[in-house]
Amino acid sequence: xLIKVLFFGVLAExxxxxxxxxxxxxxxxxxxxxxxDDYPEMVHYNYRIAVNNEIINEDPVLNDNDEVAFMPPFxxx
Amino acid sequence: xLIKVLFFGVLAExxxxxxxxxxxxxxxxxxxxxxxDDYPEMVHYNYRIAVNNEIINEDPVLNDNDEVAFMPPFxxx
Amino acid sequence: MSENILINGPVTHxxxxxxxxxxxxxxxxxxxxxxxxxxxxxMVGRKIVKAIEYSAYENMVKKEADKITKMIYAEFNDxxxxxxxxxxxxxxxxxxxxxxxxxxxxxxxAIQACSKLVNMIKxxxxxxxxEIFEDNTHEWKQDSFA
Amino acid sequence: MSENILINGPVTHxxxxxxxxxxxxxxxxxxxxxxxxxxxxxMVGRKIVKAIEYSAYENMVKKEADKITKMIYAEFNDxxxxxxxxxxxxxxxxxxxxxxxxxxxxxxxAIQACSKLVNMIKxxxxxxxxEIFEDNTHEWKQDSFA
Numbered sequence: 001x002l003i004k005v006l007f008f009g010v011l012a013e014x015x016x017x018x019x020x021x022x023x024x025x026x027x028x029x030x031x032x033x034x035x036x037d038d039y040p041e042m043v044h045y046n047y048r049i050a051v052n053n054e055i056i057n058e059d060p061v062l063n064d065n066d067e068v069a070f071m072p073p074f075x076x077x
Numbered sequence: 078x079l080i081k082v083l084f085f086g087v088l089a090e091x092x093x094x095x096x097x098x099x100x101x102x103x104x105x106x107x108x109x110x111x112x113x114d115d116y117p118e119m120v121h122y123n124y125r126i127a128v129n130n131e132i133i134n135e136d137p138v139l140n141d142n143d144e145v146a147f148m149p150p151f152x153x154x
Numbered sequence: 155m156s157e158n159i160l161i162n163g164p165v166t167h168x169x170x171x172x173x174x175x176x177x178x179x180x181x182x183x184x185x186x187x188x189x190x191x192x193x194x195x196x197m198v199g200r201k202i203v204k205a206i207e208y209s210a211y212e213n214m215v216k217k218e219a220d221k222i223t224k225m226i227y228a229e230f231n232d233x234x235x236x237x238x239x240x241x242x243x244x245x246x247x248x249x250x251x252x253x254x255x256x257x258x259x260x261x262x263x264a265i266q267a268c269s270k271l272v273n274m275i276k277x278x279x280x281x282x283x284x285e286i287f288e289d290n291t292h293e294w295k296q297d298s299f300a
Numbered sequence: 301m302s303e304n305i306l307i308n309g310p311v312t313h314x315x316x317x318x319x320x321x322x323x324x325x326x327x328x329x330x331x332x333x334x335x336x337x338x339x340x341x342x343m344v345g346r347k348i349v350k351a352i353e354y355s356a357y358e359n360m361v362k363k364e365a366d367k368i369t370k371m372i373y374a375e376f377n378d379x380x381x382x383x384x385x386x387x388x389x390x391x392x393x394x395x396x397x398x399x400x401x402x403x404x405x406x407x408x409x410a411i412q413a414c415s416k417l418v419n420m421i422k423x424x425x426x427x428x429x430x431e432i433f434e435d436n437t438h439e440w441k442q443d444s445f446a
Contacts, residue, residue, distance in 0.1 A: 083211065085209065085211055085280065085282055086209065086282030086284075086294055087282075087294040087296075089209070090294070127211070127214060127280070130211075130213050130214040130217050146211055146214070146280075148211065148280055149282060149294070149296075150296070151276070151277065151278070151279060151280055151281055151282065152281070152282050152283045152294075152295040152296075153208065153210070153240060153252075153275065153276060153279045153280075153281025153282070153283065154191050154240075154251070154252050154272070154275055154276040154281075
């Protein structure tokens, strides 16, 4: 699967990027491991996942071309 | 005692006046009787009394030159 | 707060704007809660309200407004400033008759204090409204004492 | 509400004024409750905040804002209209980053609905703030999940 990954808030600073594409992703677990491999600091942060703009509380089932967002706690207002 | 009487809201309409002076007032009870004599409709209305800008919940003790306000329920805002 | 809160006629947009412009000077404030009361095109029986005429016991309004703002400052020590404007005289449908602004360090205090203040204004200020209908008859609002 | 609530830079006084001007068209509304969130000159340790930089997941903000406004309309059937503006990008101390206006038939509904909406905006909208200090260092606000 091709997965578009978005990083927000402090995570965009940790990864030094806000958008990154991962190819041949097998599952969300696989995606997370590859991200943590690329950015080991990620494990220290608290975040939620949204897939295609919807928050998913368990490990999501991914489909080709999904957009997966890594979101620290919201601090708007 | 000389007492300055103010009528507000619907009471100013009932009495057709907003300020009236009463001379030789002996007590609040005396004042009220004289007002009800002048404006018999007053007895049908619900009101509170303020003496010199302070609400008084019992029959007030009046002094010469006091300002006594007859106030229907407040409906500001 | 020693200035008079009563103004003749409606609380206009330009008055509201000029008060709201002043909030940027309050750099220690994080939240501003505003309430605007407006004359509604109410139906009373078969009649439609076209305006409200407000009258007030002006000296007592000043005294009571002073008391209630002091109570709010005492209860909410995070509140930085309070502004109140209330109309006397004619206010037409769609025009504002009440403007309240409470600025505080934190949002929850601004919101709670403003809500409480609006209720106290309605309960404590000696102000009366007369509804004027489209056929030019009128009726005094007859709320009972709280 | 299909329009975007996000605007670049501060929510200016002229934007606020133009929204507030529109309330007089709502003749069935009796109360308008407004909340304005402003950047505060906070001390964080020994540093003083001079600005906040907001970033947002824009598509999701639209979707979530739509959901929460629908929830407010469903819970408060007296609410007539809702306006929300939120900054992205740099907002300096004393400038506003959030504007919320809820108009309702009656004051208590306007006030309750606005208060609830402000809380939902903070909880539900994917927006992040970075505090920028006077020495140009910065720090991400680290609230935890509600």
